[in-house]
Amino acid sequence: MTSPLRRIAAGLSLLAAAFLLVAALLPGDANAQSPPVKRAAPTGKAKAVRPAAASSWVANPAVDGRDAYIILDAASGRELSSDQPDGLRHPASLTKLMTIYLTFSALDSGRLSLGDGLPVSINALNAPPTKMGLPPGGTVSVRDATMALVTRSANDAAMVLAEALGGDEASFAAMMTSKARQLGMTQTVFRNASGLPNREQVTTARDMARLAFALMRDFPHYYPVFSVQSWPYRGRILENHNRMLGSYEGADGLKTGYTNASGFNLVMSAMRDNRRLIGVVMGGDSAGQRDRMMAMLMDQGFASAATMRLSAWTNVRKPPSARYSSANFDPSLVIPESTPRLAVANAQPLAGFTATAPTPAPQSQAQAGQRVAGPAVPPPAEGSAAPNGPPIGSWVIQVGSFNDPQAAQLALERASSTLVDMRSITAAVDEVQMANKTFHRARLTNLSQAQAVDGCKRLEKKKIYCSAIQVTAWNTPNAR
Structure with missing residues (x-):
């Protein structure tokens, strides 16, 4: 006599055979409706499947988009137009505006001099493009590194300055975030000096506008360097990425930025009819589309400012703490190099530096008719x-x-x-x-x-x- 278990097993076998027969007779479209089932490839036709490469980028859930903009009247702080100005966004190379801010501060305090030779570390040499092309094992002057940030948006220059001022990039990023809080940039967090992808590095269009204004207010004597369209370095010309300088009348700065996560960003300022506007556009689909949008928004902003009868912009006076001016960044000036800074391994945080005065120009340089940069504006x-x-x-x-x-x-x-x-x-x-x-x-x-x-x-x-x-x-x- 057949046991109940065997009868059940036999019944299940018949049921399975019937199911397979029905499935084989169904049309292909019906199979497409069901969840996909992985099947082994026939022998001889199998292809090796490579595991997907692990991505270093993990999206930040607080960043819910890329697009944002704001247009402000610089004199009054009046918001003329905006869209999602307080939404978290990735700054990309707009980050370098804060690196430049802290560099300007170090110049005025005497912690850096324009002629200081900063050591080029392995970290700087290995920085991803865009780069200025630093010499391995050599040094780069503060002036060249700063202008490489302004024009070429050089990541290796950002690393050199970060290590000189903070000891290492992580410490410098903490200083950047602290300064951001002091400037009222309440939603900005920095994790590096360049803007290279980091999920935790975030800002807002409004915070970037605050940083642009702070650069004008605190360093009016350096601000004109943002209008420089090219910079010579070691036989090469570093072209400024900000094409608005040559296409939008009155534009005199500040900075572009791009990563896949951020899209095409731009912080800009322009003067027209005695008024200064600050504009921030984030998340553009291309550099051209971003620039066209900025031009349209700035045109509308100037028209609105005229109807509002806002006060004219008045230049901020040069502060007593200023040690140099933008004229000292003229590349035709010969900068006497000061004693190179400590090696990166022994570098101290910003507070550990002491003032270094520019050294006199060698007699041979003066005889050759070359001008020497110093705190005084050259004749x-x-x-x-x-x-x-x-x-x-x-x-x-x-x-x-x-x-x-x-x-x-x-x-x-x-x-x-x-x-x-x-x-x-x-x-x-x-x-x-x-x-x-x-x-x-x-x-x-x-x-x-x-x-x-x-x-x-x-x-x-x-x-x-x-x-x-x-x-x-x-x-x-x-x-x-």
């Missing part, structure tokens, strides 16, 4: 002239950039009447073509440094916006 070079503009080394006072030529002429006449006692002064309105638009700049030329600085002070007392600018080899023609 104008004689006998040289900028194409289509005032002589190199001379100074100009710009009293505005206007859409309307009559407005430019009126501003120039008002400024000229205020400085009527300056007999050598030349008044001119020049035209600049940018992005299919014509802009009219009101300028007083043929000035010395003392005349330009003193003239600007007198104009500001009359509530006339002005900017004293030295004409140098790297900001001509049409120096802003």
Whole structure:
């Protein structure tokens, strides 16, 4: 007699055979509706399956998108337009604005000098692109490293500065985050000095606008370096990634950024009609699309600011703590290199550095006719002239950039009447073509440094916006 278990087993076998027969007769579309089933490939046709490479990037759940923007009036802080300005975003190379901020601070405090030779570590040499191309086992001057951040957005330069100021990059990132809190950047966290991908490195469009304003407010004497479009280094030219400098009238900084996670970012400032705007665009699909969006938003911002009758921007005065000016970043100047900093392994945090004064220029350099950088602004070079503009080394006072030529002429006449006692002064309105638009700049030329600085002070007392600018080899023609 057959046992109950065997009868059950036999029944299950028949049921399984019936199921397989029905499945074989069903059309393919029906099988496509069911969950996929992995089947072994026939012998001889099997392909080796490589395990997926582990990704180093893990998404931050607090970052819910890439797109965000904000446009602010710099004088009043008035928000002119925005979209998700407080949403967490990845900063990418906008991070370097804070690295530059701390570098400027170290220059003014004496903890760094422009001629200091900073050691190039293995970490800096191994930094992913974009890079400035540092010499293995060598040093790089503070000036070159800073300008490589401004123009090339060099990750190796960011590492060198981080190790010089913080001892190591992690300690420097903690200093960056601490300074962010002091500046009111309440939602920003830094984990490195360059902006290379890190899921915990986050910011907001509003925080980046605050950082841009802090750079203008705290370091007006260095801010013009953000308008430099190229920088020479070891026989190469480091081109600025910020194409808005050459395509948007009045643009004079600040920084671009890109990673896959962040999209294309840009922090920008521009002056028009005596007003300064700060713009931040994050998450662009391409550099061109980001730039077009920024131009549109800034145009709308300037139009809105005009209807609101907001106060004109007044240049921040150079603080007493300033040891250098933007003129000391002129690449035609020879910077005497100070004693190289300690090796990275023995580097101390920022507070451990002492002031180092620039050393005198060697006699051979002076005899060769080379200018030497120091805390004082260099004298104008004689006998040289900028194409289509005032002589190199001379100074100009710009009293505005206007859409309307009559407005430019009126501003120039008002400024000229205020400085009527300056007999050598030349008044001119020049035209600049940018992005299919014509802009009219009101300028007083043929000035010395003392005349330009003193003239600007007198104009500001009359509530006339002005900017004293030295004409140098790297900001001509049409120096802003």
